[in-house]
Amino acid sequence: MKRATLWLLAALALVALVILGVAWGSVSLSPRVVAAAALGHGDAQTIAIVRTLRMPRVVLAALVGAGLGMAGAALQGSLRNALAEPYLLGVSGGAAIGAVVAVTVGITSAALLPLCAFAGAALAILTAIVVARAMGGRADPRVLLMAGVIIGAFANAAIMVVLADAPPNTVRGALWWMMGSVSGADWRQVMWLAVYTAVAGGALAWMGREIDILALGEEPAAALGVNVDRAGRRVYIVSSLLAAATVAAAGLVGFVGLVVPHLVRAAGVRRHRPLLAGAALVGAALVVLADLVARVARPPAELPLGAVTAIVGVPFFLAQLRRLT
Amino acid sequence: MIRFEHLVVRYPRAPHPAVDDVTFEAARGRVTAVVGPNGSGKSTLVRTLLRMLRPERGTIRIDDAPLATLDRRAFARRVSVVTQRESLVFTLSAREYVALGRYPHEGTWRAAAADDDAAIARAIELAGVGPLAGRATSELSGGEWQRVRIARALAQGGDALVLDEPTTFLDIAHEMAMFELFARLARDGMAVLLVSHQLNLVARFADTMVLLHRGRVAAAGAPGEVMRASILEPVYDWPLVITRDPAVGPPALVPLRGQTR
Numbered sequence: 142m143k144r145a146t147l148w149l150l151a152a153l154a155l156v157a158l159v160i161l162g163v164a165w166g167s168v169s170l171s172p173r174v175v176a177a178a179a180l181g182h183g184d185a186q187t188i189a190i191v192r193t194l195r196m197p198r199v200v201l202a203a204l205v206g207a208g209l210g211m212a213g214a215a216l217q218g219s220l221r222n223a224l225a226e227p228y229l230l231g232v233s234g235g236a237a238i239g240a241v242v243a244v245t246v247g248i249t250s251a252a253l254l255p256l257c258a259f260a261g262a263a264l265a266i267l268t269a270i271v272v273a274r275a276m277g278g279r280a281d282p283r284v285l286l287m288a289g290v291i292i293g294a295f296a297n298a299a300i301m302v303v304l305a306d307a308p309p310n311t312v313r314g315a316l317w318w319m320m321g322s323v324s325g326a327d328w329r330q331v332m333w334l335a336v337y338t339a340v341a342g343g344a345l346a347w348m349g350r351e352i353d354i355l356a357l358g359e360e361p362a363a364a365l366g367v368n369v370d371r372a373g374r375r376v377y378i379v380s381s382l383l384a385a386a387t388v389a390a391a392g393l394v395g396f397v398g399l400v401v402p403h404l405v406r407a408a409g410v411r412r413h414r415p416l417l418a419g420a421a422l423v424g425a426a427l428v429v430l431a432d433l434v435a436r437v438a439r440p441p442a443e444l445p446l447g448a449v450t451a452i453v454g455v456p457f458f459l460a461q462l463r464r465l466t
Numbered sequence: 467m468i469r470f471e472h473l474v475v476r477y478p479r480a481p482h483p484a485v486d487d488v489t490f491e492a493a494r495g496r497v498t499a500v501v502g503p504n505g506s507g508k509s510t511l512v513r514t515l516l517r518m519l520r521p522e523r524g525t526i527r528i529d530d531a532p533l534a535t536l537d538r539r540a541f542a543r544r545v546s547v548v549t550q551r552e553s554l555v556f557t558l559s560a561r562e563y564v565a566l567g568r569y570p571h572e573g574t575w576r577a578a579a580a581d582d583d584a585a586i587a588r589a590i591e592l593a594g595v596g597p598l599a600g601r602a603t604s605e606l607s608g609g610e611w612q613r614v615r616i617a618r619a620l621a622q623g624g625d626a627l628v629l630d631e632p633t634t635f636l637d638i639a640h641e642m643a644m645f646e647l648f649a650r651l652a653r654d655g656m657a658v659l660l661v662s663h664q665l666n667l668v669a670r671f672a673d674t675m676v677l678l679h680r681g682r683v684a685a686a687g688a689p690g691e692v693m694r695a696s697i698l699e700p701v702y703d704w705p706l707v708i709t710r711d712p713a714v715g716p717p718a719l720v721p722l723r724g725q726t727r
Contacts, residue, residue, distance in 0.1 A: 218556065221555045222555065223556070353566060356555065360550075364542065365566065367538065
């Protein structure tokens, strides 16, 4: 298939999934009714379902997927590691600590919990950079990866300690959060993440050519005029903060940051600017689809989004595996 | 073009400098070869040139401008460096890879212009990698990959080409073709600075040889002045004789068996 056709197909798939995501659920609506309700026509209940329940949820899912896809693409390129993903670098652990600590001290407000998660993630990112610097301050991405992995492991251990004697409700709340969910989405949350994704995604696109060069390795990148230390750190900070924002909004949604960039690469996109755009598109579509599956697979229960992204993503990934190697 | 002046480089916590008071110039129109045993400081010179190491003393000048005053991209526009090792984690097409050589000329958003395309086409032709352009980098043989990397460096379009052991993985034909290319580039006015273990080829193709030993310049000059058993034997710590290659003329080194000493 031509490159342009693929882009068009991906965009159409995202649009179709967004419409489907808003239309399908415990109350199923026809696309025409959805469109009318979105514009404020129809009965009050339908308008409420579309406008305040489903639309923010679907848009939030799309933003989470776009953010994780871009963060994964940027990190894999700049760290030169096909296994790199935002959660590997301490972001998820840090955010989880922030959230779990918040829950155990009794903060459950929808406004404060994401802030605590974000603060935890930011702290983890900062620690990883400080540790990497102390370990030699060199541009070697392996040092940064190692620091992130170690901090993640430490965070997981700390979470277990905190949860060991916590009341069952707290444990359940923390666990549910760690499995990821966009069920509580509201427009304010969507606005925040939209601004965040746009700014961070724009910054990554701005650095896109630099990431192309970083992906060549330390010495070749230096030979092409890139300040490897500084550029690598910049990409790391921006993409980790972007991932942290998605975690703050929706908890831990695994698999997306790892796999989506590979899917886009398998389609023949190699330079990082188009790769970032493609990862945003495919990531958004994947998470919207996963959230739809999470809602409608076993009603009235909702499956954890983080598990569904993996279940939905694995077949895509396996189908592409041969083209990746 | 590239002048090393009393350069001293020391790795952190190392007792002795890896490069110790090295002075020489790689001039335009010449092939300058840096030779020496493993660990003599050859690659340290290249890494210092790339500003991955900071000199303890001394300077490197690019046409009189101290390296530290040059913007990194401006440096990359004037000096192309092919480092010793490079492997891609994510595959590109060979042409995409060569095109990355234009990075120092690109703005943040500017699309590739006609002069970029011309430079890429010229580099591909010079390095003789036209038939490889559509191939994926992961499918190239070691020699093909090396030529594609040199094409990338040529696409940078500078006046100087620095190569760190460029022919290590090449067979005789490809190695010879490479050296012919370096000589031709120098003839066309480029400064070619070559780090190499291939003493005999260097003696044939280089205009100047710089022999490093434990970070210091043990000898420098025309191949005939450096390729002497009395100079090379103590540096390489191995018995050897210098003969004159009967077919082509320049001095050639023949290492002897160890026990004959």
